Amino acid sequence: MRKLIKENKKVLLSIVGLIILLFYLFPAIWMVSSSFKSLSETLSFPPTIIPNNIQVDSFIRVLNSGVLRFMFNSLVIATATTILTVTFGALAGYSLSRVKSKWVNWILLIFLIAQMLPEVLMVTPLFIIFSDMGIMNTTLAVILGKTAVSLPLAVIMLRTTFLAMPRSLEEAAWIDGCTRIGAVFKILFPMAKTGILVIAAMTFMFSYGDFIFSLSFLNDLSRQTVTVGLYTFIGADVTRWNNVMAFATIISLPLIAMFIALQSKIIQGMTDGAFK
């Protein structure tokens, strides 16, 4: 009897959980639902949650509007930013976990402060610096800016990862004739792969969704990113919400796919004291 009550409670909780989840995710569901509607159906009141008349015209319209170009640009920026951030971050994270010096704490403090700064603080000085460097209106400007704001968190998190690895591992490798740098790359980095993967995934998602740097540093629409693309697309098509939502759905796909693939590892990494 008691077991039965317990079982019923579990089923009940599961149903309530599902309702909460659907309620929370409603904006995302609404995005997808709206993108399959005709224009007249988006403007009908009361609105329909499941489209009466499923159609894909919006997707065709959006695919013809250059969305793939924006996605390509964003993927380039996200990939380059991730490679730079992870490489510099892993090397510095390892280094700061091994060096014993009173300066280490100061360096960490500086990175901690940098990590908390909003991008809007960096955008004006970077605009002038990049103008002086002659790289305004290039993808490189966005990549450098995005790496600058991603690197501090990567250094701090990866240092925590390497602190957990005993020194004896490297020393054993040195005795086996491995160089110092070889031991870092061949022994430690493979062991830290979960931590590195989490930082890589977070950096990728964060830089794929960049807005302020691409808005400020890029002039040509052909070089723009998905977010500025969406923003510009609304400007031209503000009342056609089915098209706007189709645009938003398409550009969200890489992130959602990546998230579902790496979900458990990302949660693990986030809760492993990374943010403490």
Add this chain to the structure above:
Amino acid sequence: MAAKLKKLIFDSDKTSYFLMLPALLFAGAFTFYPLLYNFYLSVHKVDISTLLLDNRPFVGLENYMHVIVNSGDFLDIFGNTLIFVVSNVFFQLIIGFAFAYFFVQKFYFHKQMRGFVLIGWVMPPVIVGTIWRWLLNGDVGFLNYALSFVGVSRIPWLASTTFAMIGVIMANVWLNIPFNMILITSALVNIPEDVKEASAIDGASSFQRLRLIVLPLIKPTLMALAVLNIIFSFRGFALIWSMTMGGPVNSTTILPVWSYVETFNHYNFGRGTALANIILILLVIISLIYIKFFVYKEEGETL
């Protein structure tokens, strides 16, 4: 010589020192130099007429004076910032806690469901802002339709100086719930089993258990999250820009939005950076208060 240097950098007792150099040089050039440059810009006249000059006129604190006193907007926008930040912190903590507390219970697929909540956190702020702009549409938006069932007549949300701020806060809270939920979940999971069992045996009601046992135990996490939520609120630029661009009539302009507008819409880099430095000072003060009152106190208690 070159071989010796190579050996020193890659294979000596000093190797670990050298490996931090790429990150330090990069951060020096593109993070810390820009921050110092902000101070330089904020005390000079830097606008479209002087941007390309080598000697931009030094104006002391004039840019600060302008934004704080002469512009006449400071109090309004500071007030907006305060409302935005305080509401975000409050609702994100409460809803984040409620989600964490619910999904930490053991029922079918509770972990998978919790995982799916994180989709909100994965989506870029501009996409979230755009979806909410559509949900909040005054004529055919879904939220007005839902509210019509409880007898609320159509609200013009983002077109109204009264409701626009509520609209952007809802979107921003939605975006940040998952992060709060995950960190609170990890704090809840870390409460020792024997504490939970002991309180169950003592016959504490579930509300008493929450108030007397759970909340005090996760208080350090909640405090840290409150500070993180304040800091994250200052990253609200992309969301607000995609929803209202700070309007109507500045009603959703917070300090970061204002700073951006001064630089990139009015081309007044001096004023834009003066505002950026005001934000920097606020964030540093908040962090220092947190470290002084909470971090040291926690350490003191455990010792």
